Amino acid sequence: MSQPATPTRAWRQLTLVPMALALLSAACSSAPPVAPLHERLGGVQGIESISSAMIQRMATDPRTRRTFDGINLRTISASIAAYLCKVADGPCVYEGETMRNAHADLKLGGSEFDTTVQILREELDRAGVGEGAKNELLRRLAPSRRDIVTADR
Numbered sequence: 001m002s003q004p005a006t007p008t009r010a011w012r013q014l015t016l017v018p019m020a021l022a023l024l025s026a027a028c029s030s031a032p033p034v035a036p037l038h039e040r041l042g043g044v045q046g047i048e049s050i051s052s053a054m055i056q057r058m059a060t061d062p063r064t065r066r067t068f069d070g071i072n073l074r075t076i077s078a079s080i081a082a083y084l085c086k087v088a089d090g091p092c093v094y095e096g097e098t099m100r101n102a103h104a105d106l107k108l109g110g111s112e113f114d115t116t117v118q119i120l121r122e123e124l125d126r127a128g129v130g131e132g133a134k135n136e137l138l139r140r141l142a143p144s145r146r147d148i149v150t151a152d153r
């Protein structure tokens with residue numbers, strides 16, 4: 001005669017293993033909390049060095065340097081850092097002009113804007129900013145194109 005199938009203690013414990021693994025896997029696969037954008041850009045210091053590198057390049061690149069004659073690069077770099085930090089929900093105070101007012105006299109064209117975005121993209125890459133944070137920042141800046149670009153060139 002065979003024994004009734006009463007689960008042993010060891011067997012009962014064994015059935016708990018898949019359950020525990022399922023719970024663990026659910027916990028691990030739930031999306032980790034995403035840090036605020038300004039932190040993912042390297043914090044205030046990271047944003048300052050990205051802005052500084054961006055402005056240095058804009059002021060020397062033949063495709064963008066046209067409007068930089070007589071501009072104090074340290075001042076504009078600090079202002080752009082504060083602006084980008086603010087756009088990225090950071091703890092900075094931006095006291096400059098609106099994008100429309102700041103660029104109105106410069107009569108900037110679409111190609112100057114697009115080159116600037118390309119320079120910023122490259123500097124974000126160089127700083128080791130991740131794809132997600134880089135694209136999020138560029139997505140937030142994109143609507144300013146219609147305020148900054150006021151000429152055909």
Ligand code: HEM
Nearest residue numbers: 064067068071076079080083096097102112113116141148
């Ligand atoms: C996403 C694109 C851009 C952003 C976020 C941006 C941001 C800024 C900010 C925050 C300022 C300082 C405004 C102030 O302090 O009152 C500024 C000024 C300036 N920007 Fe831009 N800018 C952009 C595109 C461009 C482009 C495409 C050029 C030229 C190629 C340019 C050239 C300048 C110059 C020359 C100034 C100084 C204007 C002055 O002092 O009279 N910017 N920009």
